[in-house]
Amino acid sequence: MKIVFYSMGKADDALFAAAIHAYGKKINFYLSFEAEVLPPGKQSSKLPQKEQKVQEGKSIVQMLQPGDHIVLLDDKGKEYTSMEFARFIEKKSLSVPKRLVFIAGGPYGFSEEVYRLANEKLSLSRMTFTHQMVRLVFTEQLYRAMTILRNEPYHHE
Template sequence: MKIILLSVGKINDAAYCNLINAYAKKIVHYIPFEMEIVPDIKNTKNLSEKDQRIFEGNQIRKTLQPNDYIVLLDEKGKQFSSPEFARFIEKKGLMGLKRLVFVVGGPYGFSEEVYGRANEKVSLSKMTFTHEMVRLVFIEQLYRAMTILNNEPYHHE
């Protein structure tokens, strides 16, 4: 199984990029992993929030493959402890999935079409985070899940 983190918009802050890339390099020692970016929309001042969600949703859907298992990182999703998230990843691996795709939406969330395409929703917290923070928290938790599943000492209970 390959895990993909699909996000809308690039990160301009070098500190976030460095941290995210450091975790990504660690994750690939355990499981195939890559990050994909859907470009930001330019000149959004004339677009409504709904129109932005639709445009971003179309871009997201273009990158997906027909058999992808889609998990939206969404505030209305299921919350896990770190060990529970590790078991969630483990179960997806046992399902024989080729690609497990976690999606970070744009500033206004996901279009109805993306919600309709999703298999599940996961929430990282009841709090709201910037998109940069979501990527960093998610990728750290994915690394933590890999160490939990491999009985390594990174996570302490």
């Protein structure tokens, strides 16, 4: 199984980008992992919210492949502790044959098309984070899940 993480927005903060890259390299020690930031469309910030979500949705759909298991990072999704998230990843590694795809949407969420394609929704927190923070928190938690599953000392109860 390969884990793919797509996120909408800009990746313009070098400190965040460096930390996310570092966690991505660590994750690749355990399994195949790819993270990609999908840039917002031209003039998208000037569009009404609904049109912006539709435009972002088209970018997301273009990246998907048949057989992908899609998990949206969404504030209405299921919340997990780090241990529970590790078990979630473990279960998916046994049931998802190709790609487990996590997607962080734009500032207004996802288009209806993307919601229809999703298999599940996951919430990182009930708090609101910047897109840069979401990328960092997600990659760190994925790395933490890998160390939990390998019984390594990174995570402490």
